[in-house]
Structure formats: C-alpha cells, structure tokens
Amino acid sequence: ETGVTQSPTHLIKTRGQQVTLRCSSQSGHNTVSWYQQALGQGPQFIFQYYREEENGRGNFPPRFSGLQFPNYSSELNVNALELDDSALYLCASSLDRGTEQYFGPGTRLTVT
Amino acid sequence: GESVGLHLPTLSVQEGDNSIINCAYSNSASDYFIWYKQESGKGPQFIIDIRSNMDKRQGQRVTVLLNKTVKHLSLQIAATQPGDSAVYFCAENGRDNFNKFYFGSGTKLNVKP
Numbered sequence: 001e002t003g004v005t006q007s008p009t010h011l012i013k014t015r016g017q018q019v020t021l022r023c024s025s026q027s028g029h030n031t032v033s034w035y036q037q038a039l040g041q042g043p044q045f046i047f048q049y050y051r052e053e054e055n056g057r058g059n060f061p062p063r064f065s066g067l068q069f070p071n072y073s074s075e076l077n078v079n080a081l082e083l084d085d086s087a088l089y090l091c092a093s094s095l096d097r098g099t100e101q102y103f104g105p106g107t108r109l110t111v112t
Numbered sequence: 113g114e115s116v117g118l119h120l121p122t123l124s125v126q127e128g129d130n131s132i133i134n135c136a137y138s139n140s141a142s143d144y145f146i147w148y149k150q151e152s153g154k155g156p157q158f159i160i161d162i163r164s165n166m167d168k169r170q171g172q173r174v175t176v177l178l179n180k181t182v183k184h185l186s187l188q189i190a191a192t193q194p195g196d197s198a199v200y201f202c203a204e205n206g207r208d209n210f211n212k213f214y215f216g217s218g219t220k221l222n223v224k225p
Contacts, residue, residue: 002155042201042215056212071123090155098205100141101145101213103155 004104021076023091032074035090124222131189135202144205
C-alpha cells in the first residue's frame, strides 16, 4: 500500500449537484495531484497542489477546484456535475514537485 | 501538448516467459518517465521510473529502456507471473510543466498459467 487514502470509496450523485472528494497524502509528502480516469482510459491530470497552492492545471473547466490543507491533505470539488464526470478520481502524492507520484485507491463517482 | 500512446492494447504471455510492453511518446523534450501497474479496482502502482539522461534502468524483475532517438519507452518483465496480470501505463512528465504527468491509454497484460 502507498499510504495514500481517499474517501469516499464510491459516490452516486445527480446531475447538477456538487461533490467533494478527499485525499490524505503519504507522510512527508507535500505535493498532491488529482487525476480523472474514465473507464478504459489512462488517468487525465486535473491539477496539482504544492504547499497549499495550485501548481499546475490540466484541461478541466473551472467547476473543478481544489484545496490543500496545512497537513498536505487535499480536497477536489466539482460543481454542476455532468454525466461525463462519471469516472474514477485518483489522488497521488509525491515528496516534491516533479518526482514519482504514489496513488491512492481512488473514488468512483457516478453521476446519474 | 504531449501525447503518450501504446502500440499494443492487449498482450498475452505464458507464465514464466518474459513480457515486453511498449510505449511511444511525442514530446522530445520530455525528461522523466514512469511505468505504472493498475489492477482492477485499484489505483496505479509505481513500478519503475527513468530520466532522460539514462537509457536503461533495472529493478526487481523489471527493466525500463528509453530510446530518445525514436521516442520510445519499453517495460520488460522477466519470468512473468500470474500476479503481473494488470493494465500497464507509461506516464510522461513534460518540460512545459514538469508537474504534469501525461498517461497513455494502457496495455492489458494477461498471464496464462
């Protein structure tokens, strides 16, 4: 196990609702990245947080937002959920920016 | 933007044989690559990484080869075991923003007993 935990494990939401996903990074890691993985595809980079600030963003709309806390845990918030947001959301922590990333088990989000 | 892709979507090998999984990338400026293994229902698991100043790196039963001339990356698994069955992804950390990792679509490895 990587020591990266995510909650909840599964979640079902209705289109238009908002969701918050949580991630606890591995001890000593100050960088957290979030990815979206659609079924049968590779993970797509959403954004990264380093020392509580956003430090890189992928091609996702502003309704995807995040936070990192002083203990380096992180949240991913998605507003105005759409059906295409249904995916596995992965959190990865790393010792520093640009170093190997260790993934959590993911949160499976289903939007109906 | 970067593009990372795989030649073979599915690879079947006999237990005990060696496996080779290939990956092509399009950004010649990429300087860091990682191979991940993902089992069903789990997050990707780090296997091995390599930086662009190296051509080869070995781990336990795994070897990664990097050919920058043709922008090709491969993962070799020696003496493949049933527990190696999974989807394998290569990820590229491009120089446009070294904090971003770009993943390919993955290769599914089936190990036949």
